[in-house]
Amino acid sequence: MVKALIIAAGRGNRLRPYTDERPKSLVPLLGLRLIERVILSAKEAGIREFVVVTGYRGEEVRAFLGDGGRYGVAIEYVENRLWRRGNGTSVYEARGLLNGRFILLMSDHIFNPEILSELKRCEPGERECILCVDTCMEDVVDLDEATKVRVVGDRIVDIGKDLRDFNGVDTGIFLCTPYLFEVLERNIQAGRCSLTESMRDLAGEGGLRALPIDDGDYWLDVDTPESLRAAEKLLLFKASKHALATRALYRYLNTPLTRLFALTPITPNQVTLLSLLAAVASSLLFIYHHPLPAGLLALLSSVLDGVDGKLARIKHMKTTYGGIFDSFVDLYEDLAVFFGMAYYGYVETLDPLLWFLAFLALTGTIAVSVPAGISTPTRRYWVSLSKLYRCFPFKSRRGEVDRWVVECSPASKDMRYLWIFVGSTLGQVVATLWAVAVVTNLMAVYRLLRAKLTTEHLSMAEIEEYLEKIYAK
Amino acid sequence: MVKALIIAAGRGNRLRPYTDERPKSLVPLLGLRLIERVILSAKEAGIREFVVVTGYRGEEVRAFLGDGGRYGVAIEYVENRLWRRGNGTSVYEARGLLNGRFILLMSDHIFNPEILSELKRCEPGERECILCVDTCMEDVVDLDEATKVRVVGDRIVDIGKDLRDFNGVDTGIFLCTPYLFEVLERNIQAGRCSLTESMRDLAGEGGLRALPIDDGDYWLDVDTPESLRAAEKLLLFKASKHALATRALYRYLNTPLTRLFALTPITPNQVTLLSLLAAVASSLLFIYHHPLPAGLLALLSSVLDGVDGKLARIKHMKTTYGGIFDSFVDLYEDLAVFFGMAYYGYVETLDPLLWFLAFLALTGTIAVSVPAGISTPTRRYWVSLSKLYRCFPFKSRRGEVDRWVVECSPASKDMRYLWIFVGSTLGQVVATLWAVAVVTNLMAVYRLLRAKLTTEHLSMAEIEEYLEKIYAK
Numbered sequence: 001m002v003k004a005l006i007i008a009a010g011r012g013n014r015l016r017p018y019t020d021e022r023p024k025s026l027v028p029l030l031g032l033r034l035i036e037r038v039i040l041s042a043k044e045a046g047i048r049e050f051v052v053v054t055g056y057r058g059e060e061v062r063a064f065l066g067d068g069g070r071y072g073v074a075i076e077y078v079e080n081r082l083w084r085r086g087n088g089t090s091v092y093e094a095r096g097l098l099n100g101r102f103i104l105l106m107s108d109h110i111f112n113p114e115i116l117s118e119l120k121r122c123e124p125g126e127r128e129c130i131l132c133v134d135t136c137m138e139d140v141v142d143l144d145e146a147t148k149v150r151v152v153g154d155r156i157v158d159i160g161k162d163l164r165d166f167n168g169v170d171t172g173i174f175l176c177t178p179y180l181f182e183v184l185e186r187n188i189q190a191g192r193c194s195l196t197e198s199m200r201d202l203a204g205e206g207g208l209r210a211l212p213i214d215d216g217d218y219w220l221d222v223d224t225p226e227s228l229r230a231a232e233k234l235l236l237f238k239a240s241k242h243a244l245a246t247r248a249l250y251r252y253l254n255t256p257l258t259r260l261f262a263l264t265p266i267t268p269n270q271v272t273l274l275s276l277l278a279a280v281a282s283s284l285l286f287i288y289h290h291p292l293p294a295g296l297l298a299l300l301s302s303v304l305d306g307v308d309g310k311l312a313r314i315k316h317m318k319t320t321y322g323g324i325f326d327s328f329v330d331l332y333e334d335l336a337v338f339f340g341m342a343y344y345g346y347v348e349t350l351d352p353l354l355w356f357l358a359f360l361a362l363t364g365t366i367a368v369s370v371p372a373g374i375s376t377p378t379r380r381y382w383v384s385l386s387k388l389y390r391c392f393p394f395k396s397r398r399g400e401v402d403r404w405v406v407e408c409s410p411a412s413k414d415m416r417y418l419w420i421f422v423g424s425t426l427g428q429v430v431a432t433l434w435a436v437a438v439v440t441n442l443m444a445v446y447r448l449l450r451a452k453l454t455t456e457h458l459s460m461a462e463i464e465e466y467l468e469k470i471y472a473k
Numbered sequence: 474m475v476k477a478l479i480i481a482a483g484r485g486n487r488l489r490p491y492t493d494e495r496p497k498s499l500v501p502l503l504g505l506r507l508i509e510r511v512i513l514s515a516k517e518a519g520i521r522e523f524v525v526v527t528g529y530r531g532e533e534v535r536a537f538l539g540d541g542g543r544y545g546v547a548i549e550y551v552e553n554r555l556w557r558r559g560n561g562t563s564v565y566e567a568r569g570l571l572n573g574r575f576i577l578l579m580s581d582h583i584f585n586p587e588i589l590s591e592l593k594r595c596e597p598g599e600r601e602c603i604l605c606v607d608t609c610m611e612d613v614v615d616l617d618e619a620t621k622v623r624v625v626g627d628r629i630v631d632i633g634k635d636l637r638d639f640n641g642v643d644t645g646i647f648l649c650t651p652y653l654f655e656v657l658e659r660n661i662q663a664g665r666c667s668l669t670e671s672m673r674d675l676a677g678e679g680g681l682r683a684l685p686i687d688d689g690d691y692w693l694d695v696d697t698p699e700s701l702r703a704a705e706k707l708l709l710f711k712a713s714k715h716a717l718a719t720r721a722l723y724r725y726l727n728t729p730l731t732r733l734f735a736l737t738p739i740t741p742n743q744v745t746l747l748s749l750l751a752a753v754a755s756s757l758l759f760i761y762h763h764p765l766p767a768g769l770l771a772l773l774s775s776v777l778d779g780v781d782g783k784l785a786r787i788k789h790m791k792t793t794y795g796g797i798f799d800s801f802v803d804l805y806e807d808l809a810v811f812f813g814m815a816y817y818g819y820v821e822t823l824d825p826l827l828w829f830l831a832f833l834a835l836t837g838t839i840a841v842s843v844p845a846g847i848s849t850p851t852r853r854y855w856v857s858l859s860k861l862y863r864c865f866p867f868k869s870r871r872g873e874v875d876r877w878v879v880e881c882s883p884a885s886k887d888m889r890y891l892w893i894f895v896g897s898t899l900g901q902v903v904a905t906l907w908a909v910a911v912v913t914n915l916m917a918v919y920r921l922l923r924a925k926l927t928t929e930h931l932s933m934a935e936i937e938e939y940l941e942k943i944y945a946k
Contacts, residue, residue, distance in 0.1 A: 046850065117850065320928040320936055324845040324858060328921055331843055335836040339829055346825060355828045356812055362835065363808040370804055371844045371857065372797040377519065377590070380944045382855045384844065385797060448801055455793040463793055471853045 002120060003098060004047045007090040008035055008107035009055025009083035014224050015108075023057040025107035026064055027222070029231055030314055031262040034222055035061065035107040036071070040316035042105065043073055045116035050075045051097045052107075053090040055083025086193030088184050095181040104174035110231050111173060111219035112238070119175050119211055129202055130175040131156060133168040133210040134219065140169050141230045145223060147172075147196055149210065156208040159200050168210065170196075171219045179207075232259070235314050250414050254306040261311050268312035268322050272329050275304035279333035286340030286429065289347065295424025298337050302417035305330065330413060331366075337420065338362050338433070345430035354430065357437050364440030368411040368447060376464040386411070387470060389447035389454070410436045411443050475593060476571060477520045478649075480563040481508055481580035482528025482556035487697050488581075496530040498580035499537055500695070502704055503787055504735040507695055508534065508580040509544070513789035515578065516546055518589035523548045524570045525580075526563040528556025559666030561657050568654040577647035583704050584646060584692035585711070592648050592684055602675055603648040604629060606641040606683040607692065613642050614703045618696060620645075620669055622683065629681040632673050641683065643669075644692045652680075705732070708787050723887050727779040734784050741785035741795050745802050748777035752806035759813030759902065762820065768897025771810050775890035778803065803886060804839075810893065811835050811906070818903035827903065830910050837913030841884040841920060849937040859884070860943060862920035862927070883909045884916050 012024025019027060025035035032040070039050060050073055054061045058079055068075035080093040091104065101124060103116065115132055124130050133149055133156070140146055148166035150158040159170060183198045192198070202208045213219065218238050220231045236255050261271060278301035285294035308326060312318045342358030345351075369386035410416035416436060423432025455463060485497025492500060498508035505513070512523060523546055527534045531552055541548035553566040564577065574597060576589065588605055597603050606622055606629070613619055621639035623631040632643060656671045665671070675681045686692065691711050693704045709728050734744060751774035758767035781799060785791045815831030818824075842859035883889035889909060896905025928936060 320847050320931075320933075321925045323847060324843075324861065324921065324924055324928075327843050327845040328840060328858070328917070331836055331840050335832050339832050342828070343825065352816065352819060355815070355831075358828075359808050359812050359831070359835065362832065363804055366839060367801060367804050370797075370800050371855065372800040374793055374796060378946055380946065382844065382857065382944075384855065385801070388797065444801070448797065451797055452794045455797075458793075460793075471855075473851055473853065 001049060002047065002101060002103060003049040003051060004042050004103040004105055005051045005053065005091065005094050005098060006035065006038055006105045006107050007053045007087055008061055009053050009058070009080050009090045010087065010108075011056045012108070015222070015228065016225075018225065018228065023054075023061055025061055027108075027228070029110070029222070029228065030235055030259065031264070032315060033064065034110070035065065037110050037316070038105055038107055039065070039068070039071055039073060039075075041111060041113045042103070042116055043071060044113035044316065045120060047103065047116070047120075048073050051078060051094050051102075052076070053078045053080050053094050055080045055090060082193075085188075086195075086197075088193045088195045088198050089188060091195055092181060092184040092188060095178070098178060101175060101177050104176050106172040106221070108222045109172045109219060110222065110235065111171065112213075112217040115171070115173060115213050115217050115219065118214075119173060122175055122209075122211060124175055124177055124209065125207070126177060127179045127205070128177065128207045128209055129180055129199070130209045130211050131159075131199070132171045132173040132213050132219075134171050135168045135212045136215055137169050139218070139234075141220060141227045142223065143169070146170070146221065151210045151212075154209050155206060156199075156203045156210045159196060159203050159208070161196070168212070171213060172221060173219070175211075236310075249418070250303065250306055253303045254310060257303065258307050258310045258314065261307060262314055266311075268308040268315075268317055269325055271304055271308040271311060272322070272326050275301045275308065276329045276333055276336075278304060279336045283336035283340030286337070286344040286424075289344060291344065291424040291427060291429050294340065294344075295421040298417050298424070299421040301333055301337075302414050305333075305413060334362055334365055334413075337417075341420070341429050341433050345433065348430075354433070357430075357433050360441060361433055361437035364437055364444055365410070365416065367444035368440055370444070374463065374467070376460050376467075379464065381467050381471070383467065383470075385444070385447050385451060389450040405443075409443055410440055416440075474522060475520065475574060475576060476522040476524060477515050477576040477578055478524045478526065478564065478567050478571060479508065479511055479578045479580050480526045480560055481534055482526050482531070482553050482563045483560065483581075484529045484557075485581070488695070488701065489698075491698065491701065496527075496534055498534055500581075500701070502583070502695070502701065503708055503732065504737070505788060506537065507583070508538065510583050510789070511578055511580055512538070512541070512544055512546060512548075514584060514586045515576070515589055516544060517586035517789065518593060520576065520589070520593075521546050524551060524567050524575075525549070526551045526553050526567050528553045528563060555666075558661075559668075559670075561666045561668045561671050562661060564668055565654060565657040565661060568651070571651060574648060574650050577649050579645040579694070581695045582645045582692060583695065583708065584644065585686075585690045588644070588646055588686050588690050588692065591687075592646060595648055595682075595684060597648055597650055597682065598680070599650060600652045600678070601650065601680045601682055602653055602672070603682045603684050604632075604672070605644045605646040605686050605692075607644050608641045608685045609688055610642050612691070612707075614693060614700045615696065616642070619643070619694065624683045624685075627682050628679060629672075629676045629683045632669060632676050632681070634669070641685070644686060645694060646692070648684075709783075722891070723776065723779055726776045727783060730776065731780050731783045731787065734780060735787055739784075741781040741788075741790055742798055744777055744781040744784060745795070745799050748774045748781065749802045749806055749809075751777060752809045756809035756813030759810070759817040759897075762817060764817065764897040764900060764902050767813065767817075768894040771890050771897070772894035774806055774810075775887050778806075778886060807835055807838055807886075810890075814893070814902050814906050818906065821903075827906070830903075830906050833914060834906055834910035837910055837917055838883070838889065840917035841913055843917070847936065847940070849933050849940075852937065854937075854940050854944070856940065856943075858917070858920050858924060862923040878916075882916055883913055889913075 008025035012019040015024055026033045052075055062077055065075055076097055078094045080090045082089045122130050147161050147170035148163040149156045149168045149170055150166050151168050183201050187198045218234055220234055222228050222231050278297045282294045282297035312322055338358045338361050342354050345354045369384040371382055371384050374381040410419050420432055481498035485492040488497055499506045525548055535550055538548055549570055551567045553563045555562045595603050620634050620643035621636040622629045622641045622643055623639050624641050656674050660671045691707055693707055695701050695704050751770045755767045755770035785795055811831045811834050815827050818827045842857040844855055844857050847854040847856055883892050893905055
C-alpha cells in the first residue's frame with residue numbers, strides 16, 4: 001500500500017486575507033478545507049495512509065484532521081520546526097515514516113483523482129522520481145508564479161520558476177523513492193532548502209521522469225485569492241457531467257445552487273429528497289389548478305436533481321446508495337408530476353382518456369431507456385435501450401440530427417421538465433402531456449427498431465466489444 | 474478455428490418408425506431436425522466450420538442442410554460408402570478435410586452447448602483424444618445400450634458397451650487430433666470398424682483423456698422412440714430458467730404451449746407480440762366490465778411471456794433484440810392491464826384516486842427493480858435494485874423467509890399476473906389493484922433501505938467483487 005506525504009507547513013502569505021486567521025491548508029473551498037480536498041481526492045484514487053508535515057500553526061491542522069478516522073483513512077503527523085527555511089525541509093523531516101516509494105502532494109493543490117490513479121500505476125527506478133506535468137498549460141491560472149519544466153522524451157531536463165525555455169508546468173504531484181531524501185540531505189546541508197532545487201539536481205542526474213496529465217484532467221495551485229476563486233469555478237464546472245449546449249441552461253441554474261449547498265452541511269441525499277418534495281408540491285399545485293407555480297416547482301425539482309450528483313462530486317460524498325436513491329426518487333417524481341397534470345386536465349374535461357395519456361407519458365419516459373439483459377459467452381450485461389440503440393452511431397449530418405433530437409427531447413429528465421415548465425407557463429398543461437406522451441413513445445419505438453437493425457447483423461463478440469467500450473474503464 | 478466433424482451415416486433402425494422415411498439425423502425434435510440441433514448447439518459454443526459424413530440416404534441430408542448458410546456456418550460433406558461396416562469408417566473417411574485438432578460429434582446426440590465450450594478450451598497432446606464423460610449417470614435413459622468408460626485419474630482406461638466395471642458414460646463428444654486417423658486405419662485394416670474399438674486402443678496407449686461434464690450439463694443419445702420422447706422432455710425442462718416451487722404452475726402452463734409453438738414456424742418475437750395482444754385484450758375486457766375473461770387473458774399474457782424465451786432457447790433462436798423487445802413489451806403490458814383495472818373500478822366509483830392507485834401500482838412494479846449506475850475504479854455497472862439489495866443475502870431462516878416473500882410477491886411479473894387473475898376471478902379487481910400497489914411499493918422501499926444498509930459498509934472493491942460474481946461468467 002503506497003503512502004501519501006502531504007506537506008502543509010507553509011505560511012501562505014499570498015493568500016491573505018484568507019490566511020490571516022488560519023494556516024493555508026485549512027482555507028475553506030466550497031465547504032471543504034484545502035487539505036481535506038487533497039486527502040479525499042487521494043482517497044478516491046485508492047490511497048489510505050497519509051503522512052502530513054505541519055509547520056506554521058501545525059497544532060490547528062492536527063486538531064482539525066485528527067487521526068483521519070472520519071475520512072476513512074489513517075494520518076500520521078510530522079512537525080517541521082524548520083519550515084521557514086524551505087519546503088524541502090518538510091519533505092526531508094518525514095523520512096523516518098517512509099520506507100518504500102510514496103506519493104508526494106502539496107496541501108494547497110486541488111486535482112483530479114484520475115491523475116493520481118494513473119501515477120500510482122507507475123514504477124519509478126530506485127534513484128528516480130516521477131512528476132505529473134501539465135504540457136497543455138492553457139488553464140494554468142498564474143503562469144508567472146508556476147514552476148516550469150523542460151521535458152525531452154520522458155525526462156525532465158530542467159525545472160524552476162524562472163525557466164525561459166519550458167514546455168510544461170509542475171503540478172506538484174510526485175511519485176518518489178527514498179533516494180529523494182539523500183538528495184535533499186545533500187542540498188539542505190549546502191543551504192539549498194527548496195524542493196525544486198533538489199528536483200533540479202535529480203533532473204541533472206537524469207532521475208526525474210515526466211508523466212504528462214491527460215487533456216481532460218484538471219489541477220490548480222491555490223496560491224492567491226484569485227486562484228481560490230478560479231478553483232471554485234473549476235470544481236463547479238468539472239462537476240457537471242454534461243457539457244452540451246442544451247444543458248447550458250441547467251448548468252446556469254444549478255451551479256449557484258450547488259455552490260450554496262456546498263457551504264452548508266446538507267448532504268446530496270437530502271437534496272434528492274428536496275427534489276422529491278418539489279415534485280410533490282408541483283403535483284398538488286397542478287391538482288389545485290395553479291399551473292404556473294406548479295410548472296416552476298417541476299422545473300425546480302429537475303434543477304435540484306442535477307444538484308445532488310454535482311454536490312456529491314464536489315464534496316467527495318459520492319456513494320453507491322446515493323446513485324440508487326436518485327434513480328429511485330426520479331420514478332416517483334414522474335409519477336407525481338404526471339398525475340398532477342392529468343388531474344388538472346381531468347377536472348376541466350372529465351375525460352378518463354386523459355388518464356390513459358398520463359399512463360402513456362409515464363410508460364414512454366421509462367421505455368426510452370428500458371433495461372434488458374444481454375448474455376455474451378464471457379459476461380452478462382444489463383444495458384439500457386438508450387445505450388444500446390447507439391451500437392453503431394450514425395455518422396456525419398444524420399448523426400448530428402439524431403443527437404439533437406435526443407438532446408432536446410423529453411426523453412431526458414431535465415428536458416422533460418423544461419417542456420412541462422414552458423407548457424404550464426403557457427397554460428397548455430394537457431397539450432404538454434400529449435406532447436410528452438407522443439414524443440417519448442415514438443422515441444422509444446425508434447430506439448427499439450434501431451437496436452434491432454444494428455444488433456441483428458452483429459455477432460455476440462461484436463456486441464460484447466461495443467459493450468466493453470461503455471462499461472470497461 | 475477448430476472444425477467439428479459430425480457423423481451422420483447410420484441407418485437408425487432402433488428409432489423406427491421415425492426412420493422409416495428418412496435418415497436418422499433428419500428426425501424432427503421440437504421443430505428442429507436432430508442434426509440441426511447438433512449444428513446449432515455447436516454454433517452456440519462458437520464453432521463455425523463443419524464436416525458432415527453422410528451414408529444412408531446421404532443425399533437427403535445434404536439437400537436439407539445445404540452449405541450451412543442459413544445457419545450462419547459452413548458445411549463440407551464427405552460420403553462414406555462403407556457406412557454399413559461401422560462408424561469408425563465414417564470418421565476415417567473425413568481425414569482429408571481435417572488437418573488440425575477437431576471436435577467429433579454424433580448427429581443423433583443432443584447436448585448442452587456449455588459442454589462443448591469447455592471442451593474447446595482443452596489442449597490435447599499430439600497422440601491424445603479427449604472424451605466428455607458423464608460420471609453422474611443418473612439421467613442416462615438407456616444405460617444398457619450406452620457406451621461405458623472406466624476412468625482412473627484423468628485417463629480413460631477402458632471403454633465399451635459391455636463393460637462391467639465402469640464409472641462413467643461416453644457422451645459422444647470428443648476433441649481429437651489427426652493421430653486418431655492412424656489408429657482407425659490400423660483397426661479398419663484389421664476389420665475392427667467401430668469407433669469404440671479404436672478408442673479402446675487409444676485408451677490402452679494411455680491416449681484417451683476424460684473430461685467430466687458438470688452436474689447441470691445435459692446430453693442425450695437419441696436412439697429409440699423412448700429416448701426421443703425423453704429428449705423432448707429434457708429440452709422443455711432445461712429451457713426453463715427457474716426451477717423454484719412457486720414457478721411450478723407457470724412451467725405446467727407454458728411447457729405444452731412451448732411444445733406446440735416449437736412445431737410451428739412461429740418465432741419467439743411473435744410470441745412476445747401475442748403476449749402483448751393478450752394484455753391489450755385483457756385491458757379492453759376490464760374496460761367493458763368482464764373481469765373474469767379479463768383476468769384469464771392477463772394470465773395468458775404472462776404465460777406467453779414465459780414461452781418466448783423458452784422457445785428461443787429450444788429452437789436456438791436467441792437474439793439480443795429478442796431480449797430487449799421482451800423487456801420493452803413488458804412495460805406496455807403493465808400499462809394496459811393496470812389502466813384496464815383502474816377503469817373498471819372508476820366506472821363503479823367515479824373516484825379519481827383510483828387512477829392514482831393505478832399509477833402507484835405501475836410505478837411500484839418498476840421501482841422494485843429500478844436500475845442505477847455504479848462506477849468502480851475499473852468498470853461501470855448498471856444494476857437493478859432487485860440484484861443490488863441482495864449484496865449480502867440473509868443467512869438461515871430469515872433468508873428463506875426473504876426468498877419466499879420475493880417469490881410470491883407481485884414484484885415478479887408472473888406472480889403479479891397470477892394475483893390479478895385470482896383477484897379478477899373473485900370479482901375483487903380494485904382490491905387487487907390496492908394489493909399490488911401497496912405490496913410492490915413497500916417492497917421497493919424495503920429493497921432500497923436494504924441496499925443502503927448493505928452498501929454503506931462496503932468499499933468500492935467489495936461492491937465490485939459482488940457485482941463481478943453476478944456479471945462475470
